[in-house]
Amino acid sequence: MDQKDEHYFNEFSNSELKFYTVSVSLRKHLYLFKTATGMFSYKKLDLGTRVLIENMIIAKNASYFLDLGCGYGAIGIVIAYESPESMVYLTDINRRALWCTKQNIQINLPLEKDRIQVLYGKYFEPFNSKDVQFDAIYMNPPLRLGRKQFLRLFEELPIYLKKDGSFQFVIRRKMGAEYVYNYLIEAFTKQNIEIICKRSGYWVFNYLQG
Numbered sequence: 001m002d003q004k005d006e007h008y009f010n011e012f013s014n015s016e017l018k019f020y021t022v023s024v025s026l027r028k029h030l031y032l033f034k035t036a037t038g039m040f041s042y043k044k045l046d047l048g049t050r051v052l053i054e055n056m057i058i059a060k061n062a063s064y065f066l067d068l069g070c071g072y073g074a075i076g077i078v079i080a081y082e083s084p085e086s087m088v089y090l091t092d093i094n095r096r097a098l099w100c101t102k103q104n105i106q107i108n109l110p111l112e113k114d115r116i117q118v119l120y121g122k123y124f125e126p127f128n129s130k131d132v133q134f135d136a137i138y139m140n141p142p143l144r145l146g147r148k149q150f151l152r153l154f155e156e157l158p159i160y161l162k163k164d165g166s167f168q169f170v171i172r173r174k175m176g177a178e179y180v181y182n183y184l185i186e187a188f189t190k191q192n193i194e195i196i197c198k199r200s201g202y203w204v205f206n207y208l209q210g
Contacts, residue, residue: 017096026053026078034103035072036096040142042072049074049140051202052170056138058082063135065089066160068123073101075138077108080116087115089134093122124156133159136166143175151183157209167207168196177203 022033024045035042041049053075058065062085067076070090080088092098101118109116119126137160141150154167161167171177184193184207196204 022072024050024074026050026074027082029078029081031074031077032104032107033072033074033077034100034107036100038096039094039100040071040097045074046140047200048170048172048202051197051199052138052140052168052204053078055197055199055204056168057136057166057196057206059086059135062086064132064162066091066134066137068137068139069093069142070101070118071097071140073097073104073118075140076101076116077104079138080105080109080112084112087117089117089119089126089132091119091121091123091126093120095120123153124160127160133162134165135162136168137161139167139169141169141171143171147176147180151180154184154187154207157207161209163209165209167209168205169207170202170204173198173201173203177205181205 016037018037020035020042022035022045024031040046058079060083063083065079065083065086065088067073067079067088067090070076070092073090076088076090090101098118098120105113105116143150157167171180181193181195192208192210194206196206
């Protein structure tokens with residue numbers, strides 16, 4: 001992460017505003033994403049997110065999905081395209097990211113806006129006053145903020161994730177993928193956690209809510 005990305009997990013950015021367009025093929029479909037400075041990986045889709053998108057499990061039947069910490073919306077938009085009967089929520093704390101996400105929904109899924117909601121807030125905060133549970137939650141966590149902050153999310157999962165629901169996330173091996181796996185095995189059981197794939201130095205996890 002270069003210095004221009006250091007504040008992508010803050011609400012506002014002080015960096016000079018410049019826009020970019022990222023074109024990328026994901027799961028055999030071409031997407032165009034508007035991005036901006038002050039966001040994570042604004043010049044190209046980062047490898048971790050790509051590995052997650054290409055390997056994540058998406059139910060085709062009508063479901064409730066959450067892209068947690070959505071950035072400019074790549075994960076959630078792909079989910080909405082792949083599961084056209086589902087409700088998809090995307091959240092982030094970065095205001096520029098949310099603006100770009102809304103633009104990207106208009107670009108890629110202009111007729112599907114009614115079933116896609118973009119919400120401001122840190123982690124699960126946007127749902128504190130909402131009665132909603134998800135069939136699956138997806139995330140490329142900002143581990144530069146620390147692993148402990150990410151692992152605390154598992155304490156809240158029973159509130160927001162349905163029984164037998166899925167929490168899928170990607171972690172770079174060098175950023176502690178093995179540590180996270182061992183932590184989850186100790187905290188839960190091997191039946192709760194599986195590794196979907198290991199690719200290009202990234203591990204894609206699937207935690208199943210018991």
